[in-house]
Amino acid sequence: MDYLYHILVLAMIFSIFAMSLNLELGFAGLYNFGHIAFFAIGAYTSALLSLNGVPIPLAVVAALVVAGVIGAILARFTLGLTGDYFGIATLVFAEMVQLLLLNERDITRGPMGLPGIPRPAWIGSGPESLVWFLLVAGMGTAIVFLLLQRLANAPFGRALKVVREDEFVAQALGKDTTRLKTKAMVVGSVLAGFAGVLWAHYITYISPADFTLNETIFVLLCVVVGGKGTNLGPLLGGFAIVFFGEFVRFIPIPSEFSRFVAPLQGMIYGGLLIVMMLKRPQGLISESRR
């Protein structure tokens, strides 16, 4: 039972992360391949502050603010780029963040990572804390989902989709497209930071190895499989991919073959991305066109 709770918490964290990416990728058409950087920034900011005695709620708020501000700065510099060039710039940004985390040992302890990240006292750390954390993660997921749903149905969300479909039309209709995209990136970054915060305080240990290109591909898969451009899609996609990943562990495999499991899982993830692009680029839940 505890194991199921654990998977549920992981699925929720990744669903939040996937929904935040979807706001940029699905709604605004911004192919951000460095979204993991904001997950990492959220996790590291909150972890470092709370390890240095800052009360946890304050650390969390600070982490969200930092993620949002860095998101705005990145938006300021990269939004002039289009299509795949934007994707490369963001991917490179994430690699740079990872190198900083690895090399600024005085602050981040480099590859050793940060152990013993505190949790709020009322959640505690024993097995009974799982239920409480599940509650927190569940509430977080619900709030993020409802917030994004509201944004999607507001004029903001509709305007974003116009920008995605045809930037010139949006401009002709009098929309400030750069402003809209900047807003989408800031909100997306804050929410990715929030997912990172949950991750850091749930796992209680983070290291730069948790925030690599592999995780970017993982969350991209959640969005693409679920269906980009809807909020329900990435939510379900996050659950589906996390549960699939855990399910693979239970296939009875003789121990001498166990070293093949992780590469096979990776091959399936990669293959799934290709097949989705070839056969069903809109994902499981397709966006309704009105």
Next chain:
Amino acid sequence: MTAYYLQLIVNGIIAGSIYAMFAVGLTMVYGVFKFINFSHGELITWGAYLGLMFTSPPFSLPLYQAAVPALAITVALGLAQDWFIYRPLRQSNPVSLLIASIGLSYLMRNAIRLFWGSDFQTFNLPVARGLSFGGIYITIPQLFMVTAAVVFLTILYLLFTRTLLGKSLRAASDNMELADIMGINMTRVTVTVWVLASVFAGTGGILLAMDTNMDPMMGMSSLIKAFAAVLLGGAGNVWGALVGGLFIGIAENVSVAFISPGYKDFISFALIFILLLFRPTGIFGIKGGVR
């Protein structure tokens, strides 16, 4: 002290000649098909590991013989990825192509881990003593790397400038639709581009593994360097990519004298970032406007 800097520059030229080989293939594919092929990096890795497969039992070929079947299979992989994945996606959203190539890169990298494991491996070449030229050391494999790069790139130069096929390649990368209308055989162009890109990637991979070692991530890290070189030269510009590759190699190795080696990769990342923001047509800007 001058010898120290000279040594760093020589190391940079050696690394740069390999980056140039990767960058040339990447930029050719970009020039004709207008997308960044992420799985180009995995062609590099596959070239090296196939070389390893044919040098170890049951084949146990010497490396120069093993390179032939290894490159043949790398070319087959390059053609297969175009035929089964990129060709069907050519008419759809360009980002679908990009995502598919990211997926393919991940698939191919994990296949390497499945077959050969994740550890560092080498060709088990005999340890060569460095040759000394007035205090600057170069090993035999390194000399070989530079020579091979020069030979390959010269052949490419002749192909591009002296043959009809080269002319049609240049036409296709200038404007694919127009080239098609003018009666240039696009199938032939497509096949040639993938064969050339795969051969350059595979050879570069084997050479790189000769000098250092191989691991499943080698393609990905080389790809980022190659991409920096491509941007430096202007996307789609083959000669720009060549000069760009050399520049990145030298910049990276000389930087070791000034900053912590942990930040060596930072140079190419920062270069990509700065170039994209301020000079997306490359510093040579012979062929501008492709953004």
